[in-house]
Amino acid sequence: MPFLLHCGPAGEKDGGFVFYPGGSGTSGPVLFSHGAHGPSGAGYACQKCHASASGKDLDITMDGIRQGRGCGACHDGKTAAPRTRKAAAPVQDCASCHMPAADIVIPMNRMDPVAFSHLRHLGADPAVKVTKNAGFACGACHPVPFERASEGPVGMEVPHESGGCAHCHNGQERAGGMPAAFPATKRCLTCHKPAPERKQP
Numbered sequence: 001m002p003f004l005l006h007c008g009p010a011g012e013k014d015g016g017f018v019f020y021p022g023g024s025g026t027s028g029p030v031l032f033s034h035g036a037h038g039p040s041g042a043g044y045a046c047q048k049c050h051a052s053a054s055g056k057d058l059d060i061t062m063d064g065i066r067q068g069r070g071c072g073a074c075h076d077g078k079t080a081a082p083r084t085r086k087a088a089a090p091v092q093d094c095a096s097c098h099m100p101a102a103d104i105v106i107p108m109n110r111m112d113p114v115a116f117s118h119l120r121h122l123g124a125d126p127a128v129k130v131t132k133n134a135g136f137a138c139g140a141c142h143p144v145p146f147e148r149a150s151e152g153p154v155g156m157e158v159p160h161e162s163g164g165c166a167h168c169h170n171g172q173e174r175a176g177g178m179p180a181a182f183p184a185t186k187r188c189l190t191c192h193k194p195a196p197e198r199k200q201p
Contacts, residue, residue: 016034016130016131016132016133017031017033017034018031018032018034018129018130019031019125019128019129021126022098022101023062027094027098027101028098028099028101028102028118029098029099029119029124030097030098030099031099031122032097033137035133036139037049041083041084042081042082042083042084042086043081043082043083044074044082049070058070066091071091074088075088075089075090075091075096075097076090077089077093095148099118099119099122099138100118103115103116103117104116104118105195108192111192112192112193112195114191115193120135121135121136122135122137122138123136136168140168141167144167145164145167146164156184160183161184161185164184165184166183166184168181169181169183170183171183171186
């Protein structure tokens with residue numbers, strides 16, 4: 001399935017987000033950020049990807065990316081971005097662009113598990129292809145307070161006043177007038193929910 005990049009909100013200041021649903025199996029969706037890649041982010045001019053302002057979709061496929069076209073022209077692990085001078089992750093590092101295909105279930109010792117939704121926290125709506133920022137950015141959690149690959153339980157004080165999810169779930173208004181994330185010390189059952197019972201064979 002092609003990854004279609006549209007103009008529209010993307011052409012406004014700092015750009016918008018383009019949602020790509022991902023493939024079947026373990027290849028989760030991608031939420032492409034124009035802001036992270038554009039002049040105020042990595043430093044690329046719009047013309048780096050868009051040859052014109054015609055609004056024509058870019059037909060980008062994973063096969064093309066692997067052959068060094070589209071995203072693959074820069075995502076080779078070597079090409080340094082103009083502004084940040086950092087190399088983009090190579091195409092082989094799937095998790096640098098694809099979020100998990102399903103919610104992450106975090107087991108707890110004395111509480112019900114927590115099912116974490118990347119889509120919900122990123123404010124991505126699979127029904128809307130191009131959106132404005134409605135949630136957190138990937139960089140709000142990765143690498144601080146969470147590494148992409150976690151080894152062990154999520155560290156958070158009890159009561160949840162610091163660390164882990166409480167890093168953002170503190171009830172305080174976020175930059176840019178974004179709504180506050182409810183404090184982790186309240187609404188326990190919003191996050192901690194009993195795991196669905198398995199049916200006996």
